Amino acid sequence: MTNTSWPNAGQVEHWNGVESRHWVAEADRYDGMLRPLGELAMDAAGLESGDRVLDIGCGSGATTIALADLVGPTGTVTGIDLSEKMLAPARDEAARAGVTNVHFELGDVQVHPFPTAAFDVAYSRFGLMFFADPGAAFANIAGALARDGRLSFVCWRDRAEQEWIEVPLRAAVAHVPRPEFGKPGEPGMAGLADPERTRAILQSAGFTAIEVQPVDATVTLGGSGSLDDVMPFVEAGSLGRALLTDASAEQAAAVRSAIREALAPYETPTGVVLGAAVWIVTARARR
Numbered sequence: 001m002t003n004t005s006w007p008n009a010g011q012v013e014h015w016n017g018v019e020s021r022h023w024v025a026e027a028d029r030y031d032g033m034l035r036p037l038g039e040l041a042m043d044a045a046g047l048e049s050g051d052r053v054l055d056i057g058c059g060s061g062a063t064t065i066a067l068a069d070l071v072g073p074t075g076t077v078t079g080i081d082l083s084e085k086m087l088a089p090a091r092d093e094a095a096r097a098g099v100t101n102v103h104f105e106l107g108d109v110q111v112h113p114f115p116t117a118a119f120d121v122a123y124s125r126f127g128l129m130f131f132a133d134p135g136a137a138f139a140n141i142a143g144a145l146a147r148d149g150r151l152s153f154v155c156w157r158d159r160a161e162q163e164w165i166e167v168p169l170r171a172a173v174a175h176v177p178r179p180e181f182g183k184p185g186e187p188g189m190a191g192l193a194d195p196e197r198t199r200a201i202l203q204s205a206g207f208t209a210i211e212v213q214p215v216d217a218t219v220t221l222g223g224s225g226s227l228d229d230v231m232p233f234v235e236a237g238s239l240g241r242a243l244l245t246d247a248s249a250e251q252a253a254a255v256r257s258a259i260r261e262a263l264a265p266y267e268t269p270t271g272v273v274l275g276a277a278v279w280i281v282t283a284r285a286r287r
Helices: 008-015 020-024 027-044 062-071 085-095 136-145 163-172 195-205 227-236 236-245 249-266
Strands: 054-055 076-081 102-106 119-125 143-157 207-220 272-285
Touching: 008 020, 020 085, 020 119, 020 207, 020 236, 027 054, 027 119, 027 143, 027 207, 027 227, 054 062, 054 136, 054 143, 054 249, 062 076, 062 085, 062 102, 062 119, 062 136, 076 085, 085 102, 119 136, 136 163, 136 195, 136 236, 163 236, 163 272, 195 207, 227 272, 236 249, 249 272
Parallel strands: 054 076, 054 119, 076 102, 119 143
Antiparallel strands: 143 272, 207 272
């Protein structure tokens, strides 16, 4: 059961509430949207048949199942997340797919009692930005890795570099106040946006051979679909809720119209495609 006394209690509450319900309902859309970026970190991990992998912030399990395929039947993948509501469909999906070399654990990575040197690789697709104490979390991850074990993850760069956020946001704030976003370094999207801070955290946590590589990419909002199909997804997401929750009916209508108009030039035959900016981070456990 979810433990609200975990050090990351704020994120526990966040990812077991409205946000988790939205992510579970739209799991396929989010996976389609983020899969290409996650695959960059999978490629950087140098995965081999038989590897024991820890998938951090595994959510609804799409990355865990993909990793299990890459390491083959002699490998294993453990997915961990602090959202009980997201792990339930992850377990169901693995069972439906007949994937037998995975299992899922509920826990806060900052304090989770991982066995020492139990994994060859620690991987994450946008799951490492939410720690209240990233130093403690990464030290715990380092201790869970075997000697010279690999860490590979993808995280967001600064929000201002995310065209997929800034385009609808700039259109909306002509009609409603700009939402409050977390400060750089706080748990959230910008938690690891500063590359030098990330390097320092990893070094202090016991990692070496640290590489933080910028990648300019794209995301297809909602994974695919026309603008008509994507607009409800945008409105129901965290940015849409932040913009619309306290808006009057007139303001909400203006925001929806403005966002739609702003996104229209990005509609393609394969979906609504905008720019994204990420870091691909790799390191080795120093033990």
